[in-house]
Amino acid sequence: MHIPDGILPAQVCAAGYAITGLTTWYSLRQINRKPDPTAEIPKASLLTAAFFVASSIYIPVPPASVHLILNGLLGVVLGYFAFPAILIGLFFQALVIGHGGLTTLGVNAAMMGIPALLAYHIFQLRHVLGKPLPEPARTGLFAFLGGAVGLGLAALIFLALIIFNIPAELNAEAERAAVLALSVGHVPLAIVEGVFTAMLVLFLQRVKPELLEG
């Protein structure tokens, strides 16, 4: 779910870089407000590499398989480090395997990263809105929402960008119908991603709870 080079007009690519620049600046500002930001950098870096590697894990759904994006999970675990982590991961992918692109790096980072930051905030809401729920249902529910919303929103942005930018000759009504149909098609994927995120977060809560404190 990366937009390759050559699809989007230069103005959209430039706008993507501008949004990514602003979001990176905001994320770095939040990171620098932490008591010891340098201590967090190696953790965030190795986890970035681990997420990049873990995104190659796929869920078998015979006769095919579902490829995980993990941007919601990244937000849940890394907090504000999620945005730089996604930017770096996408940079590696564009350079090494040509997945995504260098001109579309800004667009792709914003498309994946902003939903990841939203997922982080959704997961943090468990301390406020989730109080009536017992553990582990509370953590599981908010992790599910973070994972599902993270992927769902990224998929929606992806589809909208592709459909509104490729076939210029399609009429607006057909474009709206296509976005709607493809978005509905992504609902099962968002549910799978949400369930996977919830399972993983509950596992981390049992085994290494400090990983969820970011």
Place this chain on the structure above:
Amino acid sequence: MGAASFDTYVYRESMLHQWSPRLKLVSLAVLMFAFATVRQLALVPWMLGIAALLYGLSGLPLTFLWQRLSYPGLFILALVLVLPFTVGDTVVSQWGWLALRQEGLLATLLIVGRFLSILTLGFILLGTTPFLTLLQAMRSLGLPTILADMTLLSYRYLFEIAAMLATMQQSMRLRGFGQTRQRWLRVNSQTMQQLAMLAGNLLIRSYEQSERVYKAMRLRGYGYGVKPTREQSLPRQPSALSWGLTGAVVAAAVGLIVAEGFLRQ
């Protein structure tokens, strides 16, 4: 991760290998954006020609490009199969219900042309510059320290963590994972749970390793604001060749943008 070999051809001696990394990064980025502005089909051969010329000058073997095109090539295939038959009203040729449309065909040629040209430039950049030099160039162009450090550290441990995952997956298979038959179009919750634990274990191992890495880095002075010596911090002055290449590439980029503007009117 099989295709992930960063520095395979970077130690050759072509003109592009000798190009100052900072100037190369800026020039190729400008050219990529100029390619992204192209909407006139007449400019596509020029764009492909410039990319091919630069690839020729880089001295990189065609196999380098070919291997890396296999993955994004799937995207081209999807585009070629869908766009020419779905977009536009002018039917060029009809086979039963399948109609080849002119607008879709032209849009496909344009997108594929831009895609191949930009991608080739990206691979020229990677193929002629060691990754760490590229990162240093980005750092000198204003990349924030946190981003530079994170990129460097992620790059350093990427292949190690990939090897760790491969070992863990092999161990799972040896213990019988993936042997049970699954029903079609069903997600097996037990399989998913096991995969979630696999990913979770990978995160935990990386996290624990990062604590050891951080302690080792602190012992070597990380985070104490040690500045590089004057010799280390001064970039080498770019050669006349570097300036020449930069001038030519930027002129080509400007030429394409101007031609695009003229042809659009």
